[in-house]
Amino acid sequence: MELRHLRYFCVVAEELNFTCAAERLHMSQPPLSRQIKQLEQEVGAELFERGSRGLRLTQPGIFFQQRAIEILEKVNVTIDSTRHMARSKRSLFGIGFVPSIFYGQIPMLVRDLRQIDNIEISLAELTTVQQVHALKSGRIDIGFGRLRIDDPDIEQELLFNEPLIAAVPSGHPLEGSSPTCADLANYSLILFPAKPRPSFADMVLGIFRRQGLKANVLQEANEVQTALSLVASGIGITLVPEEVKRVQRDGISYIPLADKTITSPVLCSRRRHEKPSALMREATTILNKLVDDRLKGRYP
Structure with a gap:
């Protein structure tokens, strides 16, 4: 063949x-x-x-x-990367991420990796499912997402569980409170991403379902930034990971939930059974330090 x-x-x-x-x-x-x-x-x-x-x-x-398709993509990526390395004489390190993760430790990982000589960082905004395909094809070397994937070729490491908070329009009745899921179910909810699924949206729906509640979904958005814009417009509320509150938007208030056990996992995905390169070992060392700082409350 x-x-x-x-x-x-x-x-x-x-x-x-x-x-x-x-x-x-x-x-x-x-x-x-x-x-x-x-x-x-x-x-x-x-x-x-x-x-x-x-x-x-x-x-x-x-x-x-x-x-x-995976084989052909891997071949094409290998050829392109080889040509690129030959031209630039730099090692390429690909990072995939879901948008809601790119507010905390991941930008600092990129920043620190960029300080290493002869390294070029390639960033790709991908869902967790898309990251699996990108890892297999060699398009990326490491991925960061929130969805657990059962794939024999991919290993996932739980970095930490990130609390979820509510983003509500300024002046909203819930502003200043710590609402329960039952409280949130009384208001129109904005979900993201709309597609592809499964995704963070299904994780949020599962939170309500496990408590015997039905979320009042009014609108779905493809990106967290779009969801926040809809919140600022007064269309509804949304649940977001805690680090998203770093995004200061006019017309939005971020409020903690009453149930502190409502969290979203932050997962790191890599190719299984692959001997870590020197660059991957360096990235892992930097990542471990960043995660340790977060778990100990030493936010940058």
Whole structure:
């Protein structure tokens, strides 16, 4: 099996039409059909259902497509990174993060890493699920998120549990109080991110559900900053991680919750079974110091 077979397959899987796929690949249709048939024989499974209504991926085909995309992405990233390193003579270190985490320790990690000679930092705003794919493809080396992922190729470390607080419009009836979830359920709630799911939004919904409450969801936003803008507009309230209160916005008040056990995990994701590079060891040392400072109340 060669890389070109994977590329052929992915194009056909996208088009679900041999003629259209052949046009994209600048080749004729019969050789493409033969290549795919040979690929299926080598894999030992039918990847496409061929019917009167055209092509459709089988379940093995769907699985194979996901893995083929990861392989091709990893190859492309490896080539691009190698070219970049050859030009710049610097080591590239990729960091993925969810937006709600980029208010506390992570910017300081980036700052300290940038002080190391011959290192270039690449930042990517990604959901936790997207970080898993980016880690596998080699696009990033470490990821920071809030969602627990069960994947044999990825290991996650709990850095700390971050308290959640409520962001409410200035002058809101809850301002100055420490509301319970029952109190919050009486008001219109703004969730984020709207997609992709599962995400922090589902974590928030789970908090209400576990207490036998139904959240009054009025609006969903894709980013925490958009959610805060909606709060400032008086549309509703939202729950945010504690570090978000560093964002000073006119028209918003941040208030603690009555239940201090309502928290969100801050998780660090890495590739499993990979020997840490010197750069990864340096990043881990810096990160451990930052987390220790936070846990001991020594905020920067």
